[in-house]
Amino acid sequence: MSNGVIITPGLAHGALRRPEPQDDVLRQAQAFRAERRAERVRALVAIAVMGLAFLTVAGQLVRLAMQGQPEQRILINAPLATAFARPDIVDRNGRLMASDIVMHSLVADPHVILDQDEIADRLMTVLPDLDRKWVRNAIADRTKRFAWIRRGLSPAEAQKVHDLGLPGLDFRPELRRAYPLGRSAGHVIGLVDIDNKGLQGIERYLDERKNVEPVHGPSLSVRPPLRLSLDVAVQFAVEDELAEAMRRYSAAAAVGLIMDVNSGEIFAAASLPGLDPIVIDERFDKNRMDRLASGTYELGSIFKTFTAALAFEDGMSPQKRFDVRQLLEVEGYRIRDLHPAGRPLTVNEIFLQSSNVGAGLLALNNGQKRQKAFLKELGLTTPMSTEAGNIAPASLPVRWGDIETVTISYGHGLAVTPLQFATASAALINGGYRVKPTFLRKRGRSKKPPERVISSETSRLIRQLMRENVASKAGTGWRAAVAGLDVGGKTGTAEIAGVGGYKSKSVIASFIGAFPMEKPRYLTLVCLFEPQGTKETGGHITAGVNAAPTTARIISRISPLLGLLPN
């Protein structure tokens, strides 16, 4: 059977033949060759398969190397981002005003908490201002694995909670916004929410300018700080003097502004009572509103600078006389001066003695159309905004007839924000160029040529009048004088409109000023809301006795800080 031949009966001899030896060799050789061929094919197949596999790997490597990683990372991060890393905010000299710091937030895992009451009770011992019932509810549902207890613990509080060693409590580091200066410039800085997203003021501006990165861990921003035009020292000096003025004259509120008349940079912007950027409840306190940029007021006689400027601009001589002895009767209304001059006054004297009748006559001389166009040209009645947000639009009179023209000439009937008023005034002082108010520090001169709104001659005349109003005792602003510095300005006392007309005992006392007058660099605006008569003021509540001396105190305090030394 070994050779595979089956021997069957009947087939013996003949049928059964011994194979030839040559045949055998031939067959073996054939089989061998066939086997070799099959082997080679198999090897080729294997090589091809391996080669393909290697090619795939190589191709994949090239693809990965060319594609890179970051795109994938963003895809993973974006939906998970829970907080925002914000750059620092610094003042014009690089002093820190707002910064992100990492704080610990207390979280709980209700699933592993066994005794909710014990946790709540013991937490109360170190965080007494927690609401016990609220905590108890937060950790009541044992199917949950996560609950916030308190976000943004101070390091000391976190340590105390940690020392309690309570099970099921943990800390999660988070970014928190810190304002080392407290309330200072609170209205300008604005507000961020619990996830560090800017909602108001400069903080919101940061978000809008895409300077804020979404992060899902406590990683600090690496972006350069935002440099404001504010000067922390000047800001504080203004706030401090305004607080002192509020106390001294029993005023309900106060506003102060220091602006570079040429660049529009705001060095200090204060509205008291102030706002703490981290106390959200204070935003709902109407008394703490930003009176500088969000409240519109009839500002009174400080408007006479516009009235005089318009007269000069249209070629009126400062020496032209107007008869202000009589009542001014317009459309059935009678305008009179508080202290009538008793003689005809020149344009200059109308400004210096702050005659309402005189201002009305000047405005009527220019006419209602011209007045409207002039105020618009100055930017007083057009929308205006800063980086800290929109400035409240001016409230224009519904009907702008002759009587409105007269009342607007001395600052009634047209309500504007103090900030917009000051910005429009800057053009009267700086030689006649339009400025845009800004809270950002400007570097170098702007490439755009300044836009002229009034002639340099008109500006010179207005500067002269403002200077004289403070320098001579005949002026209403002499109490704003500062020894060694030539300060100029205009007072304004406006009765506040209430139910059923104006309240004579309730006024806004304002002073618009500038210094040094020979080449003005800074504009000041001080408004005191509802100041009371005191012994010091002889019972008066007019701006000359309160807003003017407050301005003097502010200027003498900030001029060394601004590098202006008294002569």
Next chain:
Amino acid sequence: MRILLTVAVAMTLGSAFTLYAVNYETRGLADDVKRREKSINKARRDIAILKAERAHLARPDRIGRHARALGLAPAKRGQFATYSISDPTGRRVTRRLGDER
């Protein structure tokens, strides 16, 4: 042929060991980088807190209070000295301290 094979095997083994070593070194370096990054982050957080604390301590109302308690007051006229220097053309000019600002 046999020599070639031996050399190839030796090279394979050699590169395997090298790769192994490099791999471990890389992991070590990656750990090191991670550790350093962590310490950098910690340092940056600490710096942020210290900067905020310094700004809080140096806030004008606090400095002003302390300065007044020490008998200091805002600068007044007469406290600023004048000095005279040569300008680039060699002319003597009188300046006041603070003018250079």
